[in-house]
Amino acid sequence: MEDSDSVAVARVKAGDGDAYRALVERHSRSVFRLAYRMTGNEQDAEDVVQETFLRAYRQLHRYEARASFGTWLYRIASNYSLDLMRSRARHPQVAAGLSAESGGDALGTVASEAPGPDRLLFGDEVQRKVESTLSELSQQERTAFVLRHFEGQSIEEIGSSLGLSGNATKHSIFRAVQKLRRALEPLVNSVGTT
């Protein structure tokens, strides 16, 4: 995939705007997953998806093939998710306006009715608990945890996105894991023993 990404990127840089379609189609679902995990909100995640691809397109001249296109794209997505959450925290009225402007579902009805494979494999109760505990984490804890746990970013990369030192980043992850552990351990253990 990385090779075909590089080819598409080279074509876009050479002026072939249509080549960008392949990149959008290839990465849109994974950008959505990252955005949803970070924001915990479907509408916000859709906003992040569109904005990420637009920003990436505009900044493609700055992209150097040292990192894979996907990694670079997810960095843009996580930064924009962070901007969105910070803005929500600092300017609640503005953020409310933004949600209203999104008009519910920016892409029409895009959520599928079918349950995902995880929902079939894991108990609903565990999933609900994971969801509610993640939503109770501070924005910093949640971001650091999501980037480490789901995206596999290094402490250094996360620290750079959050503007934190290595130690502060680690502590955000530790706090997130401790909270998750407190909330989930009894449930996970009981599932494991039944």
Place this chain on the structure above:
Amino acid sequence: MNHPTEEQFILYYYGEGTQIEDHVHACEECRASYQALQRVLNSVDSFPVPERVPDYENRVWAAVGKRMEKRSRWWSFGWRPLAAAMAMALLVVGAFLAGRTWQKAAPRQLAAVDNGIRERVLLVAVGDHLERSEMVLVELVNAGAPAAGRLDISYEQKTAEDLLESNRLYRQTAATNGDVATAALLEELERVLLDVAHGPSEVSARQLEEMRRQIEDRGILFKVKIFGSRVEQSAGNSTTL
């Protein structure tokens, strides 16, 4: 070796702190602790992400492609020196103000129709201006911090300078027209553009972070975005700015 701490277990789970590996294998108590942590963190993978419809990719492309097309027009036409945008601002604002003078002497019905058209043209022009401004601010917010040395932002700086002139014209026109909300937003945007235009053309990672923080603190990107989309929505059917 002492028993590892919870923090060490967490780092180990994520592939760091491998020095505790032997201990975890040898010590039954620690193995049990680590397995308990593993179970919890593995269960987090079940965090449900809403499924997307089968043609989701096409829908995203339809939405993104449409917005890209619009932005490409700025890129090829007015985005570089923005002289064309400035000329457009002068033309629109000039026509708007001249129309106001003429309107006083014109028959009431004719003046009302003309007033609607002029305000609509101005509305669209302000929307375009906001979109250009949003683009330059997004460039700055997302610019990768230089690992060493300084990042050249002279292009963004020059663009901000050009936008500043159009911004002043639109702000004054909005104020003259009694449109307080638009004037206030443009005033706020002007302060941000001023900071960029009058700042250094090369910035260190720390200066870039500071610049980014100021843009974020003011929430200007989101205000511009909301306003821009409102303008876009109402441009088709509204006659007031």
